[in-house]
Amino acid sequence: xxxxxSDILLDWYDRHARDLPWRARPGSPATEPYRVWLSEVMLQxxxxxxxxxxxxxxxxxxxxxEALAAAPEEDVMxxxxxxxxxxxxxxxxxxxxAISELGTFPDTEDALKKLPGLGDYTAAAVAxxxxxxxxxxxxxxxxxxxxxLFEITTPLPASRKEIRTRADTITPSDRSGDFAQAMMDxxxxxxxxxxxxxxxxxxxxxxxxRASGDPARLPAKQPKKAKPVRQGQAYWIEREDAVWLxxxxxxxxxxxxxxxxxxxxxxxxxxxxxxxxxxxxxxxxMVTHTFTHFTVELSVLAHTNxxxxxxxxxxxxxxxxxxxxxxxxxxxxxxxxxx
DNA sequence: CACACGTGGTT
DNA sequence: TAACCAAGTGT
Numbered sequence: 455x456x457x458x459x460s461d462i463l464l465d466w467y468d469r470h471a472r473d474l475p476w477r478a479r480p481g482s483p484a485t486e487p488y489r490v491w492l493s494e495v496m497l498q499x500x501x502x503x504x505x506x507x508x509x510x511x512x513x514x515x516x517x518x519x520e521a522l523a524a525a526p527e528e529d530v531m532x533x534x535x536x537x538x539x540x541x542x543x544x545x546x547x548x549x550x551x552a553i554s555e556l557g558t559f560p561d562t563e564d565a566l567k568k569l570p571g572l573g574d575y576t577a578a579a580v581a582x583x584x585x586x587x588x589x590x591x592x593x594x595x596x597x598x599x600x601x602x603l604f605e606i607t608t609p610l611p612a613s614r615k616e617i618r619t620r621a622d623t624i625t626p627s628d629r630s631g632d633f634a635q636a637m638m639d640x641x642x643x644x645x646x647x648x649x650x651x652x653x654x655x656x657x658x659x660x661x662x663x664r665a666s667g668d669p670a671r672l673p674a675k676q677p678k679k680a681k682p683v684r685q686g687q688a689y690w691i692e693r694e695d696a697v698w699l700x701x702x703x704x705x706x707x708x709x710x711x712x713x714x715x716x717x718x719x720x721x722x723x724x725x726x727x728x729x730x731x732x733x734x735x736x737x738x739x740m741v742t743h744t745f746t747h748f749t750v751e752l753s754v755l756a757h758t759n760x761x762x763x764x765x766x767x768x769x770x771x772x773x774x775x776x777x778x779x780x781x782x783x784x785x786x787x788x789x790x791x792x793x
Numbered sequence: 794c795a796c797a798c799g800t801g802g803t804t
Numbered sequence: 805t806a807a808c809c810a811a812g813t814g815t
Contacts, residue, residue: 536799575811
């Protein structure tokens with residue numbers, strides 16, 4: 455009887471699995487749900503290379519979900535600074551409190567999906583990897599591998615339903631979590647976006663896209679829109695070796711993060727150009743930063759011996775500005791002034 | 794369904 | 805090297 459796709463892939467995984475900090479190691483205790491969950495959230499739309507140092511930092515500082523739930527939110531936000539998509543950190547805190555109050559870690563897809571920040575993918579991944587439940591885990595790697603295996607030519611995102619159906623048919627009941635990780639390892643190291651290494655692929659003789667000659671063209675995607683360029687200003691307000699920092703409110707861009715005051719620029723439009731108070735503002739330079747959906751050209755204006763600004767904020771010691779947890783845009787601006 | 798939401802790695 | 809994109813979620 456011919457080996458199934460999952461058998462072949464699991465055999466490949468047993469020999470070629472990547473050694474990653476959030477995976478159980480031989481001789482170590484069973485994989486902890488907390489570590490699986492934390493890693494999966496960090497890995498949302500983020501590369502393994504970028505996640506590794508953050509995962510080490512978080513697990514050293516907050517080794518359990520209870521420790522994380524007890525942490526001040528601003529500490530978690532600052533520790534997340536630089537990783538992006540800050541709603542993940544806001545939801546991480548909320549979910550850690552919810553899990554602590556439950557007293558046990560939710561262990562089914564449905565229960566996991568009720569937690570903030572866990573959608574279809576993460577709920578399935580945690581259920582499968584941490585709890586050994588069969589779940590159909592579909593991320594961008596799986597979309598790519600499945601699109602090629604079954605030569606699905608419909609462009610994303612319209613092909614999602616068909617991809618999920620196909621993924622379901624090849625997902626085993628046993629070792630569902632290993633199977634999911636095997637698919638992701640295959641997608642990350644062999645069945646890559648640009649130049650798939652089909653000669654090394656354990657599934658190459660089952661791959662319909664390879665049989666027809668050009669697997670790299672799949673999955674097809676809708677063309678993306680151009681990003682607008684916005685103009686904005688940020689203000690470096692300094693007094694007695696301290697700089698005035700604000701905390702951005704709400705759930706929008708950079709919400710919950712410390713920041714320099716600005717003139718209200720956003721994805722929707724330019725800033726007003728109006729400084730927070732009168733005075734002699736000196737140009738400190740320009741920062742260009744590209745977000746997912748727009749680029750901002752930020753003029754940084756500096757004022758020293760400043761009066762007490764109106765509104766919420768805090769004087770932050772200049773020597774500790776690296777520890778303020780500024781998102782990258784404002785970290786670049788701070789570097790302009792302090793360098 | 795379409796869009797908002799960050800950043801650094803990779804080619 | 806300028807694009808492209810990565811273990812997606814919420815609205």
